Amino acid sequence: QQPVQSPQAVILREGEDAVINCSSSKALYSVHWYRQKHGEAPVFLMILLKGGEQKGHEKISASFNEKKQQSSLYLTASQLSYSGTYFCGTEFGSARQLTFGSGTQLTVLP
Amino acid sequence: GAVVSQHPSRVICKSGTSVKIECRSLDFQATTMFWYRQFPKKSLMLMATSNEGSKATYEQGVEKDKFLINHASLTLSTLTVTSAHPEDSSFYICSAPPSGSWVETQYFGPGTRLLVL
Helix, strand or coil, X not given: CCCEEECCEEEEECCCCEEXXXXXXXXXXXXXXXXXXXXXXXXXXXXEEXXXXXXXXXXXXXXXXXXXXXXXXXXXXXXXXXXXXEEEEEECCCCCCCXXXXXXXXXXEC | CCCEEEECCEEEECCCCCEEEEEEECCCCCCEEEEEEXXXXXXXEEEEEEECXXXXXXXXXXXXXXXXXEEEECCEEXXXXXXXXXXXXXXXXXXXXXCCCCCCCXXXXXXXXXXEC
C-alpha cells in the first residue's frame, strides 16, 4: 500500500518553513526521505527507524510517530536549493523494500 | 555516501528491440538491488527485487519475461527490456542497500531514460 503524502505541492518564499507529511495504513518499520530534482535520481535525506525518533540534518528535520504510522519532514528557513519533489519511502518489514509516496512538489521562490 | 552507477544514462531504440541497463554498486557489496520505473511527474514504482545468486522477485503486474533481471555478482545487476514498445518508455532507476547493514538506506543510481520509438 502506497503511503499518502500531503500536501501534493507547496510554494514558498525563501526563508519560510514547510512541513510535509507521510501517512501509512500499515505498521511501519522505517521511513526514508528523499528529494528528487527534475530529471535526476532521488537523493537520500534521512532515515527514521520505529521508536518515535526525530532526526535533523542542517535545517531539515523529521519525526516518526510509530503509533500514528506517520512521519513528517520539516524544512525551516527554506533555501532555493530545497526546490524539488520530496518522497517518503516506507519500509514495512526487514525486506529492505521501499514503497514510495506520491511525492510533494516543493518550489522555493526568491 | 555509497555510490551506485547506471549505464547507459539514456537510450533511444526502435520498437521491438531489446535494451540492457546495468546497475553497479561501486564501493560496497549488495546482495539485493531494486529496480524502479518512474513515469513523468509520478512516483517511483518498484518493479522487481534482484537477488544475487537467485531469481528476481517481481511485483504484481510486472511481466518477468519482458523485464529480465540478472544479478551476476555482488556489485552488478542488469535489467533487460525485451521487445521494447513505446509504452515502455520511462525513467528506470536502480537502488541498492549495502549488505550487512540494517540501518542504512538505499542508494540510488542516476537513472536511465529509455525512449522507444
